Amino acid sequence: MSKINRQKIVDSVPQTGFFGHPKGLSTLFFTEFWERFSYYGMRAILVFYMYYEVSKGGLGIDKNLALSIMSIYGSLVYMSGIIGGWLADRIFGSSKAVFYGGILIMFGHIALAVPGSVAMFFVSMVLIVLGTGMLKPNVSSAVGELYSEKDERRDAGFTIYYMSINLGAFLSPLIVGSIANFHIGFGIAAVGMFFGLLVFSLTKKKNLGLAGTMIANPMSPAEKKKTFTIFGVAVIIIAALCAVLIPKGLLTFASFINIVTFLGILIPTIYFVVMYRSPKTTAVERSRIIAYIPIFIAAVMFWAIQEQGSTILASFADTRTQLHFAGIVIKPAWFQSLNPLFIIIFAPVFAWIWVKLGKRQPTIPQKFSLSLLFAGLSFLVILIPAYFGGSDSLVSPMWLVLSYLIVVFGELCMSPVGLSATTKLAPAAFSAQTMSLWFLASAAAQALNAQVVKFYTPETEMAYFGVIGGASIVLGIILLVLAPKIQGYMKGIR
Structure with a gap:
């Protein structure tokens, strides 16, 4: 897509x-609100649905395997953004990708609502993975199209948009997690x-006007024919192998998990190489791609910690936390609302800080280094009750509350800033891709x-x-030291 x-x-x-x-922004705000409501409502109870016994309405899958x-x-959900971004850039634009993706997601949740079926569980996975891959990156890309490159409202706009994600993510675990029947929750x-x-x-x-309607790098009829042929052959080969x-x-399950982990590292690497070597990428854009690499690595480290809120910390809430607190019986799924709740509270504060500081605000690499420091600290906090109480006693839910609060500070330094930075640093021919x-960072982290x-x-x-939290802090310090060098490669982008 040209600057014109x-x-x-x-x-x-x-x-x-x-x-x-x-x-x-209002259209994209409320579209994303409802999509995240559906996704995080499903995710809040999904791990429990997998490892709870059949007699309790679950599938009875081994707990470690369920985690x-x-x-x-989660990795496949974000990895499928490759497909969604490619379809938007090459075939039908971001707007249609959002609509088609939403339909697939809706039918995926309907499949989960079918009681007691492992087969329907895997059907839902395929539908939600593909649907989210089409919708999620293209909504964010459309937000970037609303602003000119030099519009100082961009970061604040992405922070407001990010609040829509968290409003939906806050409400859905409270509603879905309070319902005893898993399948009604999925419905x-x-x-x-x-x-x-x-x-x-x-x-x-x-x-939206023209936002989401432009095809950045349209395919010729010959390219379409070749691509669809390759795709059809690949589907047949994969089906035959399975x-x-x-x-x-x-x-x-074990070998499939290993394959996805490998792909989680391989695919982003290929993406960087293809974009850097493309003749459609200018010299300035190549420099910005180089700057994007350490930012991407930092994002992988951050999301590796943050995304464990729905796995390790969810299990911690279910089995290691005192759920009778201050006269209230806490549902384990409710803890999934803490992260978005804190973002709703503090996102306006961070947006105000960035606008108030203007050109004096920390650079993009400096904000990312801060996010890694907060992420590491959020894991180190969990060491305290383990150290004093041991591994057998139930811990106060306030430790989980504190951990979620600290990681949110890191998330607000990274996620909305990363969305905005991606739209600024993206090569024109690869805007949606x-x-x-960017979402592959989360895919790699969860892989x-x-x-x-x-x-x-x-x-x-x-x-x-301790090991994971310490590693994040060390990486954050390294990134802070390298921040001026990385900023130079961004060629004027702040």
């Missing part, structure tokens, strides 16, 4: 109408996605987590949290 087209898109969007921001599957599920998630589709369809024409390997026991690359969570037991608790 980018400016044309900005000019087509009403530039005021939503808290001093472009009116299209790994949960991490792989509520499906209804949430339906409302998201409704909002998007009814308001996009008036509010038909042969699964009955022979060669393709198991670079947003997919690694699928292996890491195997080492967690009550007996290894202190070593587990």
